[in-house]
Amino acid sequence: MEKVLELLADGAFHSGEALGRALGISRAAIWKKLKMLEALGLQIDSVKGRGYRLHPGVELLDHERIHNALDPSIKEGVVVRTCLKTASTNDLVREIPVASPLIKGVCLAEYQTCGRGRRGRAWDNPFGSTISMSVRWFYSAAMASLEGLSLALGLAVLKALERCGGSHLKLKWPNDLLWHAPDGFRKLSGILLEVHGDPTGDCEVIIGIGVNIALSREQINGINQPAVDMQRVCGTAVSRNQIASELINEVCRTLDVFSQQGFGHFRAQWEQHDAFAGWNVVLEAPGKMVSGVASGVDVHGGLLLQTRSGMMIFKGGEVSVKAMTPTKSK
Structure with a gap:
């Protein structure tokens, strides 16, 4: 597959026959390699009479x-x-x-x-x-x-x-x-x-x-x-x-x-880039859920949450945040 990609990397059309000739394998083997690449999510264009090419916009790592x-x-x-x-x-x-x-x-x-x-x-x-x-x-x-x-x-x-x-x-x-x-x-x-x-x-x-x-x-x-x-x-x-x-x-x-x-x-x-500062959010942690207003982070990166019981600090790990509504214009 890697050698097929090297040939397609120029973005031009290549016939199955030309690809097979360059790699010393049959057109059927080329077709199988291309189908394997497509199964991985790679977009390959196929045009009758012209051959195969990488879909425009696909850029391989260099x-x-x-x-x-x-x-x-x-x-x-x-x-x-x-x-x-x-x-x-x-x-x-x-x-x-x-x-x-x-x-x-x-x-x-x-x-x-x-x-x-x-x-x-x-x-x-x-x-x-x-x-x-x-x-x-x-x-x-x-x-x-x-x-x-x-x-x-x-x-x-x-x-x-x-x-x-x-x-x-x-x-x-x-x-x-x-x-x-x-x-x-x-x-x-x-x-x-x-x-x-x-x-x-x-x-x-x-x-x-x-x-x-x-x-x-x-x-x-x-x-x-x-x-x-x-x-x-x-x-x-x-x-x-x-x-x-x-x-x-x-x-x-x-x-x-x-x-x-x-x-x-x-x-x-x-x-300055906090998506949910000032929003009502729900924090989900193992065994509990806590709601409050997201109020930034502390000097260690802990989330500051203003709750009815006062300001609480949450660390990362298995905690996740779900936004509800903003309490101020964003």
């Missing part, structure tokens, strides 16, 4: 383009790998060799078979239509000091997508990025953190980031919540490779600042 677009200061501190298919980039990124704990590993995949979302959910990523990226970061302080990291990273993703043309982007506590559409909020991106190591010492943080880039109408409708992609947010085609580079740049900058100053440095910026 390691060289991504690496060349990184800021010079970032290039020195990361090892970037791209792959066609993996179970999960969160797992694969741990296999990338790095020369020092100061080096961050970054993995991007065209397609994941077992992409993970928050609270045990699956992250759906049709082939070539999303960014599925994981970053491996070594942190030399106690796990407790990682509080607020998912919020800081959400802000990093927002900044990167704004730099690529995104607008009207908002943050949902603790780790979702939303687009404020005319008909309400739609999910554009999600973040998942996995932490391994000594609770009181050195630890390894795996940061999984998913961004919808160019989904079909059927793919959008198949997601179990209101969703959107960057193409619809921007109103035009966008470059996956540019977005990947900007994400790596901004995430690495954020990690470096966070390691020195913690979430407190990002708190005011995060609150």
Whole structure:
């Protein structure tokens, strides 16, 4: 499949006969490979008499383009790998060799078979239509000091997508990025953190980031919540490779600042983009539900909720927020 993709990457039409001749296999074998790619969600046009091509707007990951677009200061501190298919980039990124704990590993995949979302959910990523990226970061302080990291990273993703043309982007506590559409909020991106190591010492943080880039109408409708992609947010085609580079740049900058100053440095910026500040919300946690008015976050990234019993603070983990109504104009 990888060799077929290499031939189709130019966006031109190629006959089944020409593809088979180039790869030394039959036209029937080519047809089977193309059907396998379509089953993964890749859009391929088939026109009688002309052959096959990648659907216009489909842009495959290009390691060289991504690496060349990184800021010079970032290039020195990361090892970037791209792959066609993996179970999960969160797992694969741990296999990338790095020369020092100061080096961050970054993995991007065209397609994941077992992409993970928050609270045990699956992250759906049709082939070539999303960014599925994981970053491996070594942190030399106690796990407790990682509080607020998912919020800081959400802000990093927002900044990167704004730099690529995104607008009207908002943050949902603790780790979702939303687009404020005319008909309400739609999910554009999600973040998942996995932490391994000594609770009181050195630890390894795996940061999984998913961004919808160019989904079909059927793919959008198949997601179990209101969703959107960057193409619809921007109103035009966008470059996956540019977005990947900007994400790596901004995430690495954020990690470096966070390691020195913690979430407190990002708190005011995060609150400026808080989707539900001043809204009536319901928090769902294992075994309980609490309602109140979302009132920003504390210096550690905990959600401040004004309830009838007073101000309460909630941490991340298995807590989720559902918006009800705004108490003030948004």
